[in-house]
Amino acid sequence: MSTASRLDVIKPPEPSRAWTKQRIVGYFLVSLWGLAALGLIIFLVRAWNPELFSRYAPSYFSGLIITIQLVGLSLLLGALLSLPIAYARDATSKWAAWPSYMYVYFFRGTPLLAQTFLIYYGVGSFKSPLEALGLWWFFRDAWYCALLAFTLNTAAYQAEILRGAVKSVPSGQWEGADSLGLPRLLTFRKIVLPQALIVALRPYGNEIILMIKGSAIVAIITVYDLMGETRRAYSRTFDFQTYLWAAIIYLAIVETLRNLIEWIERRITRHLKR
Amino acid sequence: MPMLSKVSLALSAAAFALSLGSAQAQDKIRIGTEGAYPPFNALTADGQLVGFDIDIARALCEEMKAECEFVTQDWDGIIPALQASRFDAIIASMSITDERKQQVDFTDPYYTNSLVFVAPKDSDLMPDNAGDKAIGVQEGTIAAIFAEENYPNADVKAYPSQLEAWADLQNGRVDSVLADFGVQYDWLETDGKECCEFKGDVVSSDDKIAIAIRKGDTALAEKFNTALAAIRANGKYAEVNAKYFPFDIFGE
Amino acid sequence: MTCPIDGIAIEMDRFLSLLSFSPDGWGDEIASGLLVTVSLALATLPFGLAAGFFIALAKQSSEPSLRLAANIYTTIFRGLPELLTLFLVFYGAQLGVQQLASFLGIETAIEINAFVAGMVALGAVFSSYASEVFLSAFRAIPHGQYEGGWAVGLSSFQTMRLIIFPQLVRLALPGLSNLWLILLKDTALVSVIGLSDIIRQVGIAARVTREAFLFFGIACLLYLALAMLSSVVFGYIERWARRTEDVK
Numbered sequence: 001m002s003t004a005s006r007l008d009v010i011k012p013p014e015p016s017r018a019w020t021k022q023r024i025v026g027y028f029l030v031s032l033w034g035l036a037a038l039g040l041i042i043f044l045v046r047a048w049n050p051e052l053f054s055r056y057a058p059s060y061f062s063g064l065i066i067t068i069q070l071v072g073l074s075l076l077l078g079a080l081l082s083l084p085i086a087y088a089r090d091a092t093s094k095w096a097a098w099p100s101y102m103y104v105y106f107f108r109g110t111p112l113l114a115q116t117f118l119i120y121y122g123v124g125s126f127k128s129p130l131e132a133l134g135l136w137w138f139f140r141d142a143w144y145c146a147l148l149a150f151t152l153n154t155a156a157y158q159a160e161i162l163r164g165a166v167k168s169v170p171s172g173q174w175e176g177a178d179s180l181g182l183p184r185l186l187t188f189r190k191i192v193l194p195q196a197l198i199v200a201l202r203p204y205g206n207e208i209i210l211m212i213k214g215s216a217i218v219a220i221i222t223v224y225d226l227m228g229e230t231r232r233a234y235s236r237t238f239d240f241q242t243y244l245w246a247a248i249i250y251l252a253i254v255e256t257l258r259n260l261i262e263w264i265e266r267r268i269t270r271h272l273k274r
Numbered sequence: 275m276p277m278l279s280k281v282s283l284a285l286s287a288a289a290f291a292l293s294l295g296s297a298q299a300q301d302k303i304r305i306g307t308e309g310a311y312p313p314f315n316a317l318t319a320d321g322q323l324v325g326f327d328i329d330i331a332r333a334l335c336e337e338m339k340a341e342c343e344f345v346t347q348d349w350d351g352i353i354p355a356l357q358a359s360r361f362d363a364i365i366a367s368m369s370i371t372d373e374r375k376q377q378v379d380f381t382d383p384y385y386t387n388s389l390v391f392v393a394p395k396d397s398d399l400m401p402d403n404a405g406d407k408a409i410g411v412q413e414g415t416i417a418a419i420f421a422e423e424n425y426p427n428a429d430v431k432a433y434p435s436q437l438e439a440w441a442d443l444q445n446g447r448v449d450s451v452l453a454d455f456g457v458q459y460d461w462l463e464t465d466g467k468e469c470c471e472f473k474g475d476v477v478s479s480d481d482k483i484a485i486a487i488r489k490g491d492t493a494l495a496e497k498f499n500t501a502l503a504a505i506r507a508n509g510k511y512a513e514v515n516a517k518y519f520p521f522d523i524f525g526e
Numbered sequence: 527m528t529c530p531i532d533g534i535a536i537e538m539d540r541f542l543s544l545l546s547f548s549p550d551g552w553g554d555e556i557a558s559g560l561l562v563t564v565s566l567a568l569a570t571l572p573f574g575l576a577a578g579f580f581i582a583l584a585k586q587s588s589e590p591s592l593r594l595a596a597n598i599y600t601t602i603f604r605g606l607p608e609l610l611t612l613f614l615v616f617y618g619a620q621l622g623v624q625q626l627a628s629f630l631g632i633e634t635a636i637e638i639n640a641f642v643a644g645m646v647a648l649g650a651v652f653s654s655y656a657s658e659v660f661l662s663a664f665r666a667i668p669h670g671q672y673e674g675g676w677a678v679g680l681s682s683f684q685t686m687r688l689i690i691f692p693q694l695v696r697l698a699l700p701g702l703s704n705l706w707l708i709l710l711k712d713t714a715l716v717s718v719i720g721l722s723d724i725i726r727q728v729g730i731a732a733r734v735t736r737e738a739f740l741f742f743g744i745a746c747l748l749y750l751a752l753a754m755l756s757s758v759v760f761g762y763i764e765r766w767a768r769r770t771e772d773v774k
Contacts, residue, residue: 026591111714122739235414
C-alpha cells in the first residue's frame with residue numbers, strides 16, 4: 001500500500017459533544033459575560049455625549065501621557081537603583097547586606113499609598129530644613145514626590161527580581177568562565193546576565209503592569225494622571241461613563257503589554273525549544 | 275466567577291435585607307457631610323462632628339422633631355452616595371449649581387457664600403495676578419471650577435479636601451488658596467493666623483448654599499424648608515451664626 | 527538654653543501624647559483603623575480563596591467555554607487598577623442595583639456599604655491572582671494521582687477532597703501567602719472610598735495635628751508589623767502542611 005492511499009483513509013467523524021454539566025455552566029457563564037459586554041456597549045452608546053467627549057477626551061489623553069511618563073521614568077530610575085541594592089543584598093559584609101534587606105522589606109511590606117503619603121505630606125512638612133538643603137523645589141512638586149515614591153518602591157521589587165534571576169543561573173556557568181580566565185564583570189555581562197534576563201523577563205513584565213495599575217493612586221496627591229483626569233471629569237459631571245472609559249483604556253494598555261511580553265518571551269527563548 | 279457572582283448576589287441580598295430592615299424604621303433622617311471643612315463641618319480628635327452645618331442640621335432636626343444621624347463621606351463621592359441612598363440629605367456647605375441640579379434637588383438656601391483668595395502675608399498676590407502661579411483648591415467645588423475657568427494659565431492644584439489645600443499653602447506648594455469666604459475666614463482666625471491673610475476682595479459672590487436631597491424627594495425638601503423658616507424666625511439660626519461668625523452669613 | 531536631651535525628651539512626650547488613647551490622642555482612632563484593615567483583609571480572604579479555587583478548576587477544565595469565561599474574569603480583574611475596580615464596584619454596583627430595583631419596581635433603599643464594596647473589589651482581584659496560583663499547583667500534581675484515586679474506587683469528588691486537595695494546599699501555600707500580603711496592602715485603597723482604615727485615620731490625624739511624617743510613619747510601621755505577624759503565622763501553617771513529609 002502506498003503512503004498516499006493511507007492518507008486518503010477517511011477519519012471517523014468526531015463524536016458529537018454531549019451537553020455535560022460543565023458545558024452548560026460554561027455556556028451560561030460565557031453568555032453572562034456576553035450580556036455584560038452588551039450592557040456596557042448599550043450603556044455607553046446611550047450615554048454618548050459629543051459635548052462631553054470633546055471636552056474630556058483631550059484631558060484623558062494628557063492624563064495618559066502623564067501616567068506613561070511617570071511609570072516609564074520611575075521604572076528606569078528604579079532599575080538603576082535596584083542594581084546596588086541587589087548586589088548589596090548578597091554581600092558578605094553585614095553592613096551592606098542588612099540595610100539593603102531592610103530597604104527591600106520596608107518597601108515591599110508597606111502599601112505604595114502609604115509610602116506616597118509619607119513622602120508627599122510627611123517629608124513635605126519639613127519645608128525649612130529642605131530649603132536649607134536646597135531640595136525644596138523637588139519636594140514642592142507633587143509629580144516629583146510621586147516619581148520618588150514610585151522609584152524607591154519599584155527599586156525594591158526590581159532588586160528582588162534581579163537577585164532571583166541571577167541566582168537561578170547555575171554556579172557552573174561562573175566556574176566555567178572562571179576556568180577560561182574571564183574577568184568577573186565580563187562573565188556577568190556576557191554569560192550570566194543574558195541567561196538571567198530570560199528568567200527575569202516575565203517578573204519584569206509583571207512589575208511594569210503592577211506599576212501602571214499602582215500609579216492610579218497619584219490622583220490623590222493632585223497629579224492629573226489618567227485616573228486623576230477621570231476623577232476630575234467625574235466630580236464635574238457625576239456621569240459614571242467617565243470611570244468606564246478609564247477602565248477600558250487601562251485594560252487595553254495592560255492587555256497590549258501582556259501580549260507584547262509574551263511575544264518577546266517566545267522570541268528570546270526560541271533557542272531553548274526542542 | 276461562579277462562586278463570586280453567587281457571593282456578591284448573597285451579599286447584595288444581605289445588604290438588601292438590612293436596608294429593608296432600616297427602611298421600616300424610617301423616621302430617622304440620615305445626613306451626609308464631609309467632616310473636613312471647618313468651621314462648617316469637621317471632625318475632632320475623638321471623632322465628633324462639629325461645625326456650622328452640623329449645628330444647623332441639629333437645629334433643623336429638632337425643629338422637625340426627627341431623629342438624625344450623621345454619616346461622613348468624602349466630597350468627591352458625596353452626590354453618588356446620596357443617590358445610592360447611603361443618606362437622605364447632604365448638609366455640607368454645598369453650593370447650588372446647574373450641574374448638581376441635574377443630579378439632585380436642593381432646598382431653600384441656608385447661607386450665602388462668596389469666593390476669596392488667601393495667600394502668605396509677604397506675598398504680593400492679588401486676584402488679578404493669582405493666575406500666574408499655583409492656586410490650591412478643593413476638587414469638585416465651585417472654587418475649582420471658577421479657578422479653571424477664570425485663570426486658564428494658572429497651575430490649579432485640586433485636593434481631595436480643603437485641609438490639604440491649606441496644608442500645602444503653608445508648606446509653600448501652592449501660592450494661594452481659593453475657597454469660600456466662611457472657611458477662609460475661620461482658618462485665618464485659627465491655624466492660618468500667623469502665615470496668611472485675605473488678598474483682595476471676594477472674586478465671586480452670591481453662591482447659594484443649600485441642602486441637597488435625592489431627586490423627587492419633595493416631601494423631605496418641604497420639611498427642611500419649613501424647619502429652616504422656623505429657625506430663622508425663632509432666633510435659633512442667629513444663635514448658631516453668632517457662634518461661628520461675627521457677621522450675618524445668611525445673605526438677604 | 528535647654529540641653530538637647532531635654533529637647534528630645536519633650537519631643538518624645540509630645541509624640542506619646544499624640545499617640546495616647548486619651549480623647550486628645552490619636553491612639554484609639556488608629557487602633558480602630560487597624561481593626562478595620564485587619565477585619566477587611568480577613569473577611570475578603572475566604573471568598574477570594576474559594577472563588578480563586580473554582581476559577582482555577584474552570585481554567586483547567588476540558589470544556590472550552592468554561593475556560594473562556596474564567597479567562598475573561600482574570601483578564602479584567604488583573605488588568606484594572608485596584609483603585610478603579612474599587613470605584614467601579616462602589617459607585618457602579620450601587621447604580622446597577624438601584625436601576626435593577628427600580629426596573630423590578632422595588633421601592634427601597636439598597637445600599638452596598640464601603641466595607642462590602644471593598645470586600646467584593648479586593649476579593650475579585652485576589653481571586654483572579656489566586657486562580658493562577660491554584661492552576662500552577664494543579665499542574666504540578668501528576669495525573670497518576672487522580673487515576674490512583676479512581677482505581678481504588680473513589681468518586682471524583684472524593685479524589686479531589688482526599689488526594690488532590692491536601693497536595694494542592696501544600697503546593698499553593700507560598701504563592702497564597704504572597705497574595706495575602708498583597709491583599710493586606712491593597713486594603714489601604716479603601717480609605718479613598720471612605721472606610722476608616724489605618725490610612726484614613728492617620729490621614730485625619732496628620733491633617734489635624736500637622737504631624738504628617740509621624741503619623742504616616744506609624745502607618746507604615748503598622749503594615750510592617752502586620753506583614754511580620756503574617757509571616758510567623760504562615761510559617762506555622764507551612765510546617766503544619768508539611769508535617770507528613772517530616773515523619774520519615
